[in-house]
Amino acid sequence: MTDSNSPFTHDQQTLILALTRIKERIKAASLGETRPETTVANIIPPVLEQLCDTFGLSTFEQDLLLLCAGMELDADFPLLCAEANGDPQKPYPTFSLALNIFDDPHWSALTPNAPLRRWRLLEVGGGAVLTLSPLRIDERILHYLIGIQHLDERLFGIVESLGEPSLLVPSHQQLALKIAQTWSNFSEESQLPVVQICGEDMATRQAIAQVVCQQLDLELYLMDGDRIPSATAEFNLMLKLWERESVLGGYALIIDCEQVEMSRHGDGIWQLIERIGSPLMITVRDRLPQRTRPLLNFEVTRPGAAEQYQYWEEHLGEGTTHLNGHLQRVTAQFNLPSPAIIAVCTATASQGISPEDTETFIDHLWDACRLQARPRMEDMAQRIEVKATWADLVLPSAQMQVLETMAAHLRQRSQVYENWGFGKKSDRGLGISALFAGPSGTGKTTAAEVLAQALRLDLYKIDLSSVISKYIGETEKNLRRVFDAAESGGAILLFDEADALFGKRSEVKDSHDRHANIEVSYLLQRMEAYRGLAILTTNMKGALDPAFLRRIRFVVQFPFPDAKQRAEIWRRIFPSETPTDGLTVEKLARLSVSGGNIRNIALNAAFLAADAEEPVMMKHLLAAAQSEYMKLEKPLMDSEVKGWV
Numbered sequence: 001m002t003d004s005n006s007p008f009t010h011d012q013q014t015l016i017l018a019l020t021r022i023k024e025r026i027k028a029a030s031l032g033e034t035r036p037e038t039t040v041a042n043i044i045p046p047v048l049e050q051l052c053d054t055f056g057l058s059t060f061e062q063d064l065l066l067l068c069a070g071m072e073l074d075a076d077f078p079l080l081c082a083e084a085n086g087d088p089q090k091p092y093p094t095f096s097l098a099l100n101i102f103d104d105p106h107w108s109a110l111t112p113n114a115p116l117r118r119w120r121l122l123e124v125g126g127g128a129v130l131t132l133s134p135l136r137i138d139e140r141i142l143h144y145l146i147g148i149q150h151l152d153e154r155l156f157g158i159v160e161s162l163g164e165p166s167l168l169v170p171s172h173q174q175l176a177l178k179i180a181q182t183w184s185n186f187s188e189e190s191q192l193p194v195v196q197i198c199g200e201d202m203a204t205r206q207a208i209a210q211v212v213c214q215q216l217d218l219e220l221y222l223m224d225g226d227r228i229p230s231a232t233a234e235f236n237l238m239l240k241l242w243e244r245e246s247v248l249g250g251y252a253l254i255i256d257c258e259q260v261e262m263s264r265h266g267d268g269i270w271q272l273i274e275r276i277g278s279p280l281m282i283t284v285r286d287r288l289p290q291r292t293r294p295l296l297n298f299e300v301t302r303p304g305a306a307e308q309y310q311y312w313e314e315h316l317g318e319g320t321t322h323l324n325g326h327l328q329r330v331t332a333q334f335n336l337p338s339p340a341i342i343a344v345c346t347a348t349a350s351q352g353i354s355p356e357d358t359e360t361f362i363d364h365l366w367d368a369c370r371l372q373a374r375p376r377m378e379d380m381a382q383r384i385e386v387k388a389t390w391a392d393l394v395l396p397s398a399q400m401q402v403l404e405t406m407a408a409h410l411r412q413r414s415q416v417y418e419n420w421g422f423g424k425k426s427d428r429g430l431g432i433s434a435l436f437a438g439p440s441g442t443g444k445t446t447a448a449e450v451l452a453q454a455l456r457l458d459l460y461k462i463d464l465s466s467v468i469s470k471y472i473g474e475t476e477k478n479l480r481r482v483f484d485a486a487e488s489g490g491a492i493l494l495f496d497e498a499d500a501l502f503g504k505r506s507e508v509k510d511s512h513d514r515h516a517n518i519e520v521s522y523l524l525q526r527m528e529a530y531r532g533l534a535i536l537t538t539n540m541k542g543a544l545d546p547a548f549l550r551r552i553r554f555v556v557q558f559p560f561p562d563a564k565q566r567a568e569i570w571r572r573i574f575p576s577e578t579p580t581d582g583l584t585v586e587k588l589a590r591l592s593v594s595g596g597n598i599r600n601i602a603l604n605a606a607f608l609a610a611d612a613e614e615p616v617m618m619k620h621l622l623a624a625a626q627s628e629y630m631k632l633e634k635p636l637m638d639s640e641v642k643g644w645v
Helices: 010-030 046-055 059-073 077-085 095-101 139-145 170-184 202-215 232-249 262-275 305-322 326-333 338-349 358-373 397-411 413-419 444-455 474-487 511-529 563-573 595-611 618-632
Strands: 122-124 135-137 194-199 219-224 251-256 280-284 295-300 382-384 432-437 459-462 492-495 533-538 554-557
Touching: 010 046, 010 059, 010 077, 010 095, 046 059, 046 139, 046 232, 059 077, 059 095, 059 122, 059 135, 059 139, 077 095, 135 139, 139 232, 170 194, 170 202, 170 295, 194 202, 202 219, 202 251, 202 280, 202 295, 202 338, 232 251, 232 262, 262 280, 305 326, 305 338, 305 358, 326 358, 326 413, 338 358, 382 444, 397 413, 397 432, 397 444, 397 554, 432 444, 444 459, 444 492, 444 533, 474 492, 474 511, 563 595, 595 618
Parallel strands: 194 280, 194 295, 219 251, 251 280, 432 533, 432 554, 459 492, 492 533
Antiparallel strands: 122 135, 382 459
């Protein structure tokens, strides 16, 4: 019986009794007695019994572990060990001492492949003779024996707990249950197969893995693929420590390969896959190929519009009844994973705006969705802060009409694709693609800004120099990352100066020609499936392949502005706050330059006037025009500036 008033738990009390038995054996050895009968019953603490069953320890190995634990928990042990060793300079347990005082001793207990050293339950100190070297219990095992559960500190920074999973949409919940059932069908004696979860959204993949482990009473830890040690000794230590933790704590491991450069870290990942004995999952955008060890592949697809809408309703609560269909427009525009939807609902609720104030509530919900979609795009493209409006755009009526039609396509996408059924037939052809062609400075980028501003969407400018690669397959990979990231928020993608990638497809003569054609074909395929707006700009429309142009929904030719259009640009170029004096737009319109050059001239003139502490006058514009023409390496004709000053 144990004392109910004792400050120790039952496990700790039984551990104290077990250590008392070990002390009696050591005392007897110091008196020259060999394996005497002890006065204490051979009680095994439940936690130690579990440890012995888990790692297959013999009775002798169990007592040896208790001997080392006693050194840390009982102040009498060092003196007793010194007396038993016959040397006051050796106040520690040794393998030789254990062989002399415990029943059923066996030499194999201290070999590297035996459980004590294989699982690093004990550490052998330095010494000239193995049997006389100090033995010490591993700190993690010591804490485990006294009932304290924690992750081995040597794994800090390598793995991290993922905590509680996010709520999943029904289809993803079903996938998690399927994976859990697959693992549970394997017997305890067989090695679990490695599960590979593939798909576009990392957060959703991890949430599915968390639900899998929740179903199997496992705690999931995450390891980034680039954190796997490359040095052999460090890798072996990490692997053994993790496998021990998995057994002690009931842990599973998931390796995130999302951002891993396989050329550098692939060997470590594959080595871990082949050698690890604990439950393992891999999460990656595109599945890794099969090697020696089987990989069970599960694909995570985006939830459909109806499923996302239901998920939004569940997390917004009763307030959705006041939104009068506006929520459907949000759902159609933003294809967010479930963790992001929860974050948006939380952020919107924190604003304290009632859904009854429908317009304000939807505006905040919309902006929160845009913010959630941004992080995936920021490292691949430059986000442009859009300020231009329809009033800033000066184009012929035909071009303006096409731009307004493009805006209507984006606004009514949900109605046509979802409610009217066009999106159910095929994903092909649903992308809203456009080609903006014309000389530099004629308003191509401004038009993209106007569309983004009018539709309250983000505009991203893609730097093709960071997308195009000389290595086969890399350009397609980069384009895929851009489109996949943009899908979450339906951002407007602006591929500026796209002539290098979208020129005439060459006649196939070698592998490089085939590679270039594959890149263009892949781009066309993604543009046709992308439900946002993808805009290509070019200065040389005539250089583009007609077959390419046929697959673009809108083509807008931005002409060089005539005198009437230039005059209109000049009327709108100066902000209302800018002081001006004596400006004549008819005279300014004689400058044969594009809208971009007009802006440069106006801005330069404003600085000249401000420096002279004067309003903007024709003389400042003359000086600015001369500077702009020099930059263009173009002569400024007298007829263009006659009568200015």
